[in-house]
Amino acid sequence: MIGGNTLKKALAILIAAALVLSLAACSVNINTGSTTEETKAEEAAVTGGWTVYTETASTSMPEPLLPALLSVTGSVEDVTYSAVAYLGSQVVAGMNYQVLCTATPKSGGEATLKVLIIYIDLEGKAQLTKVSDFNIADYTESAGKVTEKNLAGGWQVNDDIEPTPLPDDAQKAFDKAVEGFDGNKLTPMALLGTQVVSGTNYAILCGSELVTEEPVNNLQVVTIYADLEGNSEITNICTLDLADFNK
Numbered sequence: 387m388i389g390g391n392t393l394k395k396a397l398a399i400l401i402a403a404a405l406v407l408s409l410a411a412c413s414v415n416i417n418t419g420s421t422t423e424e425t426k427a428e429e430a431a432v433t434g435g436w437t438v439y440t441e442t443a444s445t446s447m448p449e450p451l452l453p454a455l456l457s458v459t460g461s462v463e464d465v466t467y468s469a470v471a472y473l474g475s476q477v478v479a480g481m482n483y484q485v486l487c488t489a490t491p492k493s494g495g496e497a498t499l500k501v502l503i504i505y506i507d508l509e510g511k512a513q514l515t516k517v518s519d520f521n522i523a524d525y526t527e528s529a530g531k532v533t534e535k536n537l538a539g540g541w542q543v544n545d546d547i548e549p550t551p552l553p554d555d556a557q558k559a560f561d562k563a564v565e566g567f568d569g570n571k572l573t574p575m576a577l578l579g580t581q582v583v584s585g586t587n588y589a590i591l592c593g594s595e596l597v598t599e600e601p602v603n604n605l606q607v608v609t610i611y612a613d614l615e616g617n618s619e620i621t622n623i624c625t626l627d628l629a630d631f632n633k
Contacts, residue, residue: 435523435581436523436526436579436580436581436589437496437579437581438497438499438522438578439553439576439578439579439580440468440488440490440497441553442470442471442488442550442576442577446471446472446544446546446547446550446575447472447485448475448483450481450506451472451483451485451504451506452469453512454483454504454506455467455487455512457512458504458513458514459514463492464491464492464493465489465490465491465492466489466490466492467487467488467489467500467502468487468488468490469486470485470486470487470488470499470576470578470591471486471544471575471576471591472484472485472486472544473486473543473605473626473628473631474541474542474543474544474605475542475544476540476541476542476628476632478505480505480506480507480508481505482503482504482505482515482541482632483503483504483505484501484502484503484504484541484628484632485501485502485504486500486501486502486520486576486591487499487500487501487502488500498519499519499520499521499522499578499579500517500518500519501517501518501519501631502514502516502517503515503516503517503518503631516631516632518631520631522578522589522607524624525589525624525626526581526587526589526609526622526624527622540629541628541632543603543605543626544605545593545595545603547573547575548573549573549574550574550575550576552574552576552577552590553577555612556577556580556588556590558612558618559586559610559612559618560588560590560608560610560618562612562616563610563618563619563620564620567620568597569596569597570595570596570597570623571594572592572593572594572606572608573592573595574590574591574592575590575591575592575605576590577589577591578591578607584613584614585611585612585613585614586611586612587610587611587612587621588610588611589608589609590607590608591605591606591607591608592605592606592607593605593606604625605625605626605628606623606624606625606626607622607623608620608622609622609623
C-alpha cells in the first residue's frame with residue numbers, strides 16, 4: 387500500500403510534468419504564429435538583397451530630355467544607361483533635369499540604379515553634370531519625409547504622370563495592396579526591384595497625390611509585400627527629396 391507522503395510526491399511530479407508540457411505547447415503556438423514585420427526583415431536579410439528590375443523603360447519625358455539623355459549617355463564607354471523614370475526639373479540659366487536610370491556594365495555584371503542630372507542650356511546643348519547612386523534599400527526601410535512641391539529655386543517633381551503598367555505579378559500585388567488605401571492617391575511609374583523573402587517584396591516608384599485641401603504631389607517609393615497565398619500589403623512608403631541627388 388502506498389503511503390500518503392509517497393502519493394503526494396507522485397501527484398506533484400505528475401502536475402509538474404503536465405505544466406511543462408503545457409508551456410511547451412504554448413511556445414510552439416507562439417513561434418508558429420503569423421509572420422511579423424521583424425521576421426520579414428530577418429528573412430530578407432538572410433535570403434538576399436534587392437534585384438533591380440531592368441525591363442522598365444520610361445515613356446513620359448519632356449520633349450527636349452529624351453534626345454539629351456541619349457546624347458550624353460551614348461558616349462559613356464563602360465556603362466549602358468536605360469531610362470526608368472523622369473523625376474523632376476529645376477530652372478537655372480537653362481534647365482536641370484533628373485532621370486532615374488538603370489546602369490548596366492558593358493563588361494557584364496548586375497544592373498544598378500542611378501539618378502542622372504542633365505543640364506540643357508539656353509541654346510539646347512546638353513551636359514551630364516552629376517550621377518548619384520540610388521540604393522533601393524535606402525527607400526524601403528524607413529518612412530522618409532514629405533517635402534514641399536515647389537521651393538524657390540528648387541526642384542519641382544514631375545507631376546504629369548500617366549499610370550505605367552507593371553509586370554503582371556507586381557500589378558496584382560499593387561492593386562490588392564491599395565484597395566481601401568485612402569488619403570494618398572498612388573500612380574505606379576515603374577517597378578524598381580524585387581526581393582525574395584517568404585513571398586516577394588516589390589519596390590515601386592509612384593506618383594503621389596496627398597488628398598488635402600490643397601493637394602500635394604510627390605514621388606514615393608512604395609514597398610509592397612506579397613505572401614505565398616496571394617495576399618499583399620503596403621509595408622513602407624518613402625518620399626523622394628530630389629535635392630538629395632544634387633548634393
